[in-house]
Every structure is written in structure tokens, then in C-alpha cells.
Amino acid sequence: MKVFKFGGASLKNAKGVRNVTAIIQSYKAPLLVVVSAMGKTTNALEQIIQLSFYNKDATAEVNALLRYHHDILKELFPSDHEAFSSVEKIFVELGHALQKDTDFDEYYDEMVAKGELISSVIVHHFLQAQNIPSHWLDARTCIATDDSFREGKVDWGLTSNKIQPLRTILRDQVIITQGFIGQTANAQTTTLGREGSDYSAAIFASTLDAESLTIWKDVPGVMNADPKRLPAAIVFDELPFKEAAEMTYYGASVIHPKTIKPLANKGIPLHVKNFDDPSLKGTVIHECTVDDLPPxxxxxxxxxxxxxxxxxxxxxxxxxxxxxxxxxxxxxxxxxxxxxxxxxxxxxxxxxxxxxxxxxxxxxxxxxxxxxxxxxxxxxxxxxxxxxxxxxxxxxxxxxxxxxxxxxxxxxx
The missing domain is CATH 3.30.2130.10 (VC0802-like)
Incomplete structure (x- = not known):
């Protein structure tokens, strides 16, 4: 089986959801798909969190976020489709959660997780609408963490045990789940660190002994610099695990820092590919030697x-x-x-x-x-x-x- 991870840029609109579906449909191997929140949803939720936590009115921001998702739903589904009520239910939960009086980091995790939940629900329903057998999974039922809110530490033994039953589901269904989120023993929502969906995908890949993990990005692969800052940046065809791990340590945003270790420990290759043009070779990160790497x-x-x-x-x-x-x-x-x-x-x-x-x-x-x-x-x-x-x-x-x-x-x- 394989694990795919799609970030927010790949799901920012209805066209993106259709493109992701086409990529999923083109792969015949059993698939577990991890998705991030759509577009800039996480940023919008962070703004809502800041306003609400400090007792400022966030109604306009919540309504704007609801409209953004409804516009995507209207392009993908007929008006009476159950996807609408599923998304509205999560927004109702968001409204209730905004009223809680708790520590800021705990509050943050409870709120910001809604982005991934909404995204995964929409993708799941669209796959089903295209007659692709799909199983929606709440990642919090599998990813067990401590209560270090915003930087949850994974209990690998318990997490692995919770994930193993998914092998049966994968025989005949694509699993759609969320990145970034987990849960404490007391059922409190945690997150794995900003941009932590890559790490979530690596956790699933490692515990399921996946053939590979593919992270689908808006760049042609891993580059030696951010092309938005340095247009002359080049794409690596391949990178050793060690080099990639050091890149992430220093802050290279193309991969979350914790992603490499669980894959390297199991020898699972990591592919970084472009979602706009899947035919591009991309970059493979695996056990290899590459001489004369550029700066x-x-x-x-x-x-x-x-x-x-x-x-x-x-x-x-x-x-x-x-x-x-x-x-x-x-x-x-x-x-x-x-x-x-x-x-x-x-x-x-x-x-x-x-x-x-x-x-x-x-x-x-x-x-x-x-x-x-x-x-x-x-x-x-x-x-x-x-x-x-x-x-x-x-x-x-x-x-x-x-x-x-x-x-x-x-x-x-």
C-alpha cells in the first residue's frame, strides 16, 4: 500500500479537489490519503482564535470561512447533497468550541483542527460521488499523543496498535484522513506542530509498512531554495535521508522536520511531486549517496x-x-x-x-x-x-x- 499527502494549496478550490481525485483515481494500489486544511484555512482559523480568545468578535471571520467552503461545495455537489450538512455540523462544533474557557494552546488545537476535518469530509464525499470507494477516518482515533498542545508527542506503541485495523479497510477502500491532529488519553484534541500533516502521513506510512509516501506539492520537487525568493533554484532528483533531515532542521518548509525519521527507520522512500503536473519526476528521498550537492x-x-x-x-x-x-x-x-x-x-x-x-x-x-x-x-x-x-x-x-x-x-x- 501507499500513502499520499495533499497540502492546502492542492485543495484550495473545487478545481483542486477534482485534480486530487484524478490523481487518486490513477493509482491502483491500496491508498491512505492524508489531507491538510483547504487553502489558507489554517491562517483564517488562527485569526479567529486570536480574536475569540481575547474576547473580540470573530463573527465576520467565521462567516467568511463558512462562505469559502460553501462556494467549493456548490461547485462540487448538488444543493441537497449530505456534504453540506456534514460541513455545517463542523462549523456548529467550531461555534461551541469558541465559547470554551481554557489554556490558549489547548484552545488553539481544538479550534484549528476543524480545518483538516472540513477538508477531509469534502474530499471523502467527492470521491464517493465519483464512485471511488472511500472510508472517512478521524485521525484522532489513531494518532495518540501526550498533552503537549501545539506540539503533541506521539505515543508510537499505542498509535501503531490503533492503526493496524486499517489494513482490512484498505483492501477495498481508499482511506481519507486528516494531517496535523491527534488526541490525548482524555480525548483532548492536539496538533503535531504547524505544517504537521507531513508528519502525520509519515506516521501512517511507518506503522503500516507502506511501500512509499508521496507528498504532493505546488513545486516540482525538493529545491535548493524557495523559488519565490530565489528564482534560479534547482530541483534535486534524489536526496539522502540524512541530507533531507538536516534541511528540515534548518527550516526548509517543503517537508515537516519530523517526517524523515520514521521513514528512514523503516527504509520507506519519500517522493515529493507536483500536483499540477504528476508526470514530472519530482524528488525521491531515500538511502543513497549524492556527491557535490549545491548550496x-x-x-x-x-x-x-x-x-x-x-x-x-x-x-x-x-x-x-x-x-x-x-x-x-x-x-x-x-x-x-x-x-x-x-x-x-x-x-x-x-x-x-x-x-x-x-x-x-x-x-x-x-x-x-x-x-x-x-x-x-x-x-x-x-x-x-x-x-x-x-x-x-x-x-x-x-x-x-x-x-x-x-x-x-x-x-x-
Whole structure:
């Protein structure tokens, strides 16, 4: 069997749903299909969450999101089709969930999961309308996590046990399920991290011993840079698992960082293909050796630089570093790059406002703390002389760090 994953860009409109259906129909092997929320639905839900959590009216935004999905439904189904009521039911659940009084991250996961649920319901009903046997699966009944909301940690043993019965269903039906979401032992919805649908697909592929996982994107394959930023970017025909894992660690958005490990452990190849032109070769990530890879350039926006300065004229010590990393661990924050001088320790991380401000508050009890937001971290892996010189001289560099094969610069755009 094979696992496919389709992202939001491939499902942004009715034409996209038809195209996804055509791709599914063209493959005869048993298929489990993981889908993301349609188009920019996750962004819209995040706006709704921000408004509602802070007691602001989100009615207009909810109605706009409902209209967006209804417009897609109207192009795909007759007006009396059950897909309409199925989607409306999820929006009713969204309305009820908006009234809950709970922790922000728990609130976020409960709300934002609705995007994937809506998308999967629409695709499932359209497959059935095309006489393709389809089974809709709530991924939360299979993906078991702890209660680390927004970054749920998967219980692999329990998850594998829950997934095994799907083998029987796959004999004669395509399974349509959601990426990104899981569930705690107390039936609370969790998410696996932003853009976590790739990881969901890898979990299903690994536990079902799939022949392969294919991620369908709006690019021709894995590229050495974002073509929207660097139009001369090239496509890799193949990449070793190790190289791809490092790319994702540095923030390459084409694949979620946690996707590679479960596939590499089982030797399951990962294909990255273009949904607009499935005939393109794409990129295969597997166990291989590729010589003379070109520089890989990754841009990571929405970064925050925090500098902790000692206040008593001592030097930065292991004890002080321990305080900083303990606070980071408590808040579930990950450092992207770090650097220290005699009296200052600086580090860069994704700016998740509520958590980062809580971190700064904690650190201010021990250090003089300075911070900058709105930054971009640029990583050049496998740099050559030309790329090294170009990015070291980039305008607005606040922090620079290099090793034998990797250069990182943090800039103020």
C-alpha cells in the first residue's frame, strides 16, 4: 500500500479537489490519503482564535470561512447533497468550541483542527460521488499523543496498535484522513506542530509498512531554495535521508522536520511531486549517496533574537546556561541558533508571542535581557565561496555563525 499527502494549496478550490481525485483515481494500489486544511484555512482559523480568545468578535471571520467552503461545495455537489450538512455540523462544533474557557494552546488545537476535518469530509464525499470507494477516518482515533498542545508527542506503541485495523479497510477502500491532529488519553484534541500533516502521513506510512509516501506539492520537487525568493533554484532528483533531515532542521518548509525519521527507520522512500503536473519526476528521498550537492539556502521568518547579559560582572557560566535552557524546556521552546561572548548569551527562536514573552519574563529575574523580533534566519548549507561571501555581507546582519559546511546569518529585513 501507499500513502499520499495533499497540502492546502492542492485543495484550495473545487478545481483542486477534482485534480486530487484524478490523481487518486490513477493509482491502483491500496491508498491512505492524508489531507491538510483547504487553502489558507489554517491562517483564517488562527485569526479567529486570536480574536475569540481575547474576547473580540470573530463573527465576520467565521462567516467568511463558512462562505469559502460553501462556494467549493456548490461547485462540487448538488444543493441537497449530505456534504453540506456534514460541513455545517463542523462549523456548529467550531461555534461551541469558541465559547470554551481554557489554556490558549489547548484552545488553539481544538479550534484549528476543524480545518483538516472540513477538508477531509469534502474530499471523502467527492470521491464517493465519483464512485471511488472511500472510508472517512478521524485521525484522532489513531494518532495518540501526550498533552503537549501545539506540539503533541506521539505515543508510537499505542498509535501503531490503533492503526493496524486499517489494513482490512484498505483492501477495498481508499482511506481519507486528516494531517496535523491527534488526541490525548482524555480525548483532548492536539496538533503535531504547524505544517504537521507531513508528519502525520509519515506516521501512517511507518506503522503500516507502506511501500512509499508521496507528498504532493505546488513545486516540482525538493529545491535548493524557495523559488519565490530565489528564482534560479534547482530541483534535486534524489536526496539522502540524512541530507533531507538536516534541511528540515534548518527550516526548509517543503517537508515537516519530523517526517524523515520514521521513514528512514523503516527504509520507506519519500517522493515529493507536483500536483499540477504528476508526470514530472519530482524528488525521491531515500538511502543513497549524492556527491557535490549545491548550496542549500533556507529562509526562516518570524524569528526573535534574545540576549541575556550577566548583571554582576562575572562571565557566562554553565550554571547560567542551565537556567536559560531549563526555562526554554519548561516552555517547550527550541533554539534555532545560539552564540555566547564573555558576558552575554544570545539565541534565536521562533517568535510564539505568548511563550516567548513568558520566557523573557523568567530570564529577567536573572539577567539583563534584550530582544528583537521580526527577524529572518538564513541558513546556507554546503556553502561555496560565492554563497559564503554573498550572505556574510547581507544587509542588516545581527548575528553570524559558521561551521565547516554551514553558515547562518540572522538579519533585520
Amino acid at each position: 542549500l539556502i533556507v529562509f526562516k521568518d518570524n524569528q526573535c533574537l534574545i540576549s541575556c547579559k550577566v548583571t554582576d560582572y562575572t562571565f557566562i557560566s554553565e550554571e547560567q546556561l542551565s537556567l536559560i535552557f531549563h526555562a526554554l524546556t519548561q516552555l517547550g521552546l527550541r533554539v534555532n541558533v545560539m552564540q555566547n561572548s564573555a558576558i552575554t548569551f544570545s539565541f534565536c527562536l521562533d517568535f510564539r508571542e505568548n511563550k516567548v514573552m513568558a520566557l523573557i519574563h523568567q530570564l529577567q529575574q536573572h539577567f539583563e535581557v534584550y530582544y528583537n523580533t521580526g527577524l529572518t534566519l538564513i541558513t546556507i548549507k554546503n556553502y561555496d565561496e560565492a554563497s559564503f561571501d554573498t550572505y556574510r555581507k547581507h544587509k542588516g546582519v545581527l548575528l553570524e555563525q559558521s561551521s565547516r559546511s554551514t553558515l547562518q546569518v540572522l538579519i533585520k529585513p
